[in-house]
Amino acid sequence: MxxxxxxxxxxxLLIAFPVxxxxxxxxxxxxxxxxxxxxRLMNNISKDGARCLEIKDVDGVxxxxxxxxxxxxxxxxxxxxxxxxxxxxxxxxxxxxVPLLIEGSSNGKIERSSFKxx
Numbered sequence: 001m002x003x004x005x006x007x008x009x010x011x012x013l014l015i016a017f018p019v020x021x022x023x024x025x026x027x028x029x030x031x032x033x034x035x036x037x038x039x040r041l042m043n044n045i046s047k048d049g050a051r052c053l054e055i056k057d058v059d060g061v062x063x064x065x066x067x068x069x070x071x072x073x074x075x076x077x078x079x080x081x082x083x084x085x086x087x088x089x090x091x092x093x094x095x096x097x098v099p100l101l102i103e104g105s106s107n108g109k110i111e112r113s114s115f116k117x118x
Contacts, residue, residue, distance in 0.1 A: 024064065027053070030072075036060040041090075046071035051101075056080040065090035065113070075101040083107055092116070 024040035030052040033039060036059060045052055045068070052072040055061050061082060067089045070076045074097030079085060082105040090113040092099035099115040102108065 024062075027063075032056065033061055033063070034058050038062045039064070041065045041068040041070070044069040044071070047076070048073070050075045051078040052076040054078045054080070055082050055085060057082070059083045060085075062086045062088070063090070064088045067091065069093060074098060077101070079103070079105050079108065081105060086110070087113055089113060094118075 022038060024038040026042045027039055027045065028042050030045050030047045032051075032054045034055075034057050039062065041064070050072060053063070053070050053076065055063070055078065057080070059082070061084075063086065065088065069091045071093045074094050076094050076099055077087070077090065077092045078101045080101070080103045084107045085105065086109040088111050090110075092113070092115045094117040097117060099117045
């Protein structure tokens, strides 16, 4: 009976708190995110063209840049058609144009981040 209670408690915690079981997906280079989940930058990333970190067509994405930089000439961070997103501790720089594009998205949160452009 004791083991039954332990297993039942464990299953309840997994169902009630799935975020605790999921580790963030590491980001080590420019990429497109189109799957829900938690993501974390592991180093500075940059691209010669637009949209180094592109988040699109998804619900529920959390990105923790961990104070690393995302750099590109324009729109190094692009968020398009996303519902429920968060950016945390990001430093985006675009020497030619705007460092952040948010288009057709809602329920977003940006905290402790800096954006430098023209």
